[in-house]
Amino acid sequence: KEVVIEEILRSKDSPSKVLSEALFEKAFPTHNYGRPIIGFKETVQGFPREKILDFYRSWYVPENMVVVLAGDFKTERALDLCQGIFGKLPSRPSPRGAGAPETPQTEARSVVLTNPIQGSTMMLGYHVPALDHADIPALDILSHILGEGESSRFELNIKERKGLVNSIYSYVYSPADPGLFAVGYNLPEKNLAKATQAVMEEIYLFKDKKLDHDELARAKINIKSDAVYEKETVEGLARKYGYFETILRQYQFDEHYYQKIDAVTPDDVREVAAKYLRPEGLNIGLIYPQDSKRKIAAQDLLDWARVRKPSKRPAKRAADEVHYLKLKNGLRLILKENHNVPTVVIRTAHLGGLRAETPKTNGIHGLLAQLWGKSTATLDAEAMAREVEMIAGSIQAYNGRNVTGMKADFLSEKMRDGVQLFLDALLHPRFDKQELERERQNILEAIRREEDQLASLAFKQFQQRLFPKHPYGMSLLGTATNVRRFKVGDVKRAFADNLDPRNLVISAVGDFDWETMAGLLRPALESIRGRRRGFKPPKVDPAPTAIQTVEKTKDKFQAHLVLGFRGVSYADKDRYALDVLNNILSGQGGRLFIELRDKMSLAYSVTSLSQEGVEPGYFGVYIATEPRKVTTAIEGILRELKKVTEELVAPEELERAQQYMVGAYEIDLQRNSTVATQLAFNEIYGIDRREWLLLPEKILRVRREDVLKVARKILKLDRYILSVVKP
Incomplete structure (x- = not known):
């Protein structure tokens, strides 16, 4: 429970999450979508063990489970393995529904929040149908034209031409039940009214202006290109098939979806804009600095969003051969x-x-x-x-x-x-x-x-x-x-x-x-000509010679700690062993996660990381915890680091880390972007040109003794930097 509560408290430090939860609560007063996915602190604290078990027994049943495998394997063997693992589970009735359906919205709603933050964020949302509804393809195109991509109307007209926002986006949240058409933007406080009026103007232009065919074509091309990029990795395929089968019981849903995207006409887009983006269906929210001199009421947001007559728009072969x-x-x-x-x-x-x-x-x-x-x-x-x-x-x-x-x-x-x-x-x-x-x-x-x-x-x-x-x-x-x-x-x-x-x-x-x-x-x-200018490689700073602590106070809920050491460079042969050590410590199966999160309930988020460089980088441990647990968290981190400097890691622990690292890397290599980046970076850093192919082998050659050696080399527990940001 404490771990989940830590994450709930952590979300309170994210202005966008706080605003998003408040907006969904306004938009869905009846449906479960109006509640935070992770729950409320009070309810989580109050759950008895038996209630949690009842939930598990009700929902985690074969009739409500989907297993997806994608990759290099024999289907018959995979089916046998699945049958052996999942076929033994007792059959139970599948649960139904996500709660009461949302009642139709008849008037605009608004919410205003303040927080100890520097900038302002606004969000608005309109109710839209569920994922399998016939209007979703046209709504997705509408979202793309309005707020997805650098040539979107929001980006060009509100950010670039008018300079009213720092960033702006839109998306369609269309899960199993009816969802939201959402728009969000970060902006200076002085632009709140003008930016909101500009957003509403763009939305209602769809009712009065013809949709440019080139604009529609670009949206279709980019939406369909997502299907191509999803096929780059088996992980992407598995995630996609699993989602559609779980939500709709149609794992090939996207094939029909993209056919429907092709069939969308300009009139279709205008019709869904008029049908769903209505003034009475608006939900709008704002979060702004609590030390602001302005006092903004919920009614102010509705006034800013009132529909006005829009102004005129300006004219406009061998697999490994390299x-x-x-x-x-x-x-x-x-x-x-x-x-x-x-x-x-x-x-x-x-x-x-x-x-x-x-x-x-x-x-x-x-x-x-x-x-x-x-x-x-x-x-x-x-x-x-x-x-x-x-x-x-x-x-x-x-x-x-x-x-x-x-x-x-x-x-x-x-x-x-x-x-x-x-x-x-x-x-x-x-x-x-x-x-x-x-x-x-x-x-x-x-x-x-x-x-x-x-x-x-x-x-x-x-x-x-x-x-x-x-x-x-x-x-x-x-x-x-x-x-x-x-x-x-x-x-x-x-x-x-x-x-x-x-x-x-x-x-x-x-x-x-x-x-x-x-x-x-x-x-x-x-045709590029050579330059005489350049820069002199910087000198390496001396490593810490004692424990140094640096602290900062902020008016927030959680404390954030980084405890770190001098790391290694790209040229250091110990970097492979250090990467393995990092994996043993980090991740959901890592020592830090198990000991500090699961056993001690110190934090929802705890991890280690190794940052290499042309010159030596750093190795650090990060944790977010309650202020009253800071001392305990530091002691727990040091205790776990001390263990890996004093004794060999277990053989199965080493093998698990190596297999995970190699598997994740091999999946990532299925992306052209990963291969291109590896090839370019290895060349510019002077690393072996075959590194992108040899990396798995080098990881698998790391021995337990290598991990102990690099732990003793890097983790100097009497000379580190401790950085703390806390209330």
Whole structure:
């Protein structure tokens, strides 16, 4: 019970979860969907053991169970195993229903909450039918057009053009019983009324404006592309079949669903918008800072959402064979065919990222990643977003601790268009001043919101103390001071530094002929000129020589702790043993989980993690617990860490960790994106090119003695950093 209560308390520290639960409670006063999935603290505390057992006996019965297997096995053998395991269970009547049906809503409802947070969040929802209803395909398309993707109406009109929100989205929650069409947006408090009015204007435009056929086509392509990407892994297939069979007793439901998506017309979308997104069916909620000078009432939300006349819109082959090519300018190009699924993935990697920053430039690569590829010399942000959706994919830059780059994903049938669009985004970014200002405000808002993310705060101050001079101790977002003063020229210099062909690797994996792909990429990539600029590798900070504690107080419910040590680098041969040790400690079957969560009920969330780098990274343990349990939690963590430094792990424990790690990695390798990333990163880091294939073997070669050795090397229990964020 205490573990579940810990998670309930943890959710109270998440503004979006708090608001979501309040909105669903408003929208579903009768149905069970109006209650939190994990329950209420009072009810969980009051459950007697017999009531829990009665629930288990009623619902966990063969008639209510679905077992899904997908992968490389013999069907007959699998059936025999399932029969042996599940066939012995006694048959009982299957439970029925999820409670009383929801009564039709006849007037708008609203809820206002305050919390010790930095930003504001709004959500709204309208009742929609269940998953198997004939209107769901049109509603999914409506959601995609309104708020899913960078060319959605919310994104373009409310975020980009009007600058009223920091982020905005929509989705259709359509489970077994009738659900919700939901919209959510994060924004500055000053924009609450204007942003809500703009959202309502976009919603009601569907009743008065014709739907553009290109807009409809893009939505269909992107929705259907999900079906392709789901087939990349056996895990994805199993999850999909299990969900549909459990909810609808139709494991192949999606096949008919995508046929219905194809058949949706513009009139269908307008009809479902008029049918379900009605003023009297609105549920709207707000959570905003409790120290705000404004006093906002529930009626204010309804006033903001009142329907107004909309304003005018502006016009608008060998499975493991990899080919390594070195171009004339020094750029390294890696190509690998995979014809299992009709997708193409391209990844670029340039050694740099946070590691290439100084205190004065901290945050420049984060800003670059938000702008790079968003628009080009010939395509503004809106046109770029439309082009990306027409290839049923995505193109975006990224930034990490060691690498900055760009990633592109699209269907292979759109390969030529996709490659040209990727090259345009990579080589000819626009870096528009207005876009820079918008992204600057978004990053500043994210920096402010860091104060609400207590787990992130605990890790942030841990890293600052462990890496006082090395860039790893800085934030990927940068500092507010730096972000405010960065200009277009700063971004352009960072872009030029990250396009040095001698320090650039590009990988492509997917459904293509490698020679054809090389022919498409080579001419443009060889035109990149070498740069003389570079950065000097940073010096490694000394490891801790004593126990150091850093604390911060926040007006929240839970305490968040990170206890950590100097870790290893990518070049360290001990990293495989350390990864195995990490798996033995972490996860739901790990020692920390079993001892601190299950046995001692100290926390809902506890884990360990190993963060490697070009220079040594860190190994740490994280736990979220009640403030009164902080001392006990620290003692419990140290006790478990001490055990692995004093005695060999059990043989079955080692084998279980190794099998899990290898299995998870093999499943992940079924994704083209994973293979492309592995190939590019291994090359840029100077790791063995066969690492992506040899990794399972290296994990399986780790012995118990290796785990003990690396535990003694890393886990110095008299010299660590303890970071605490608590009430």
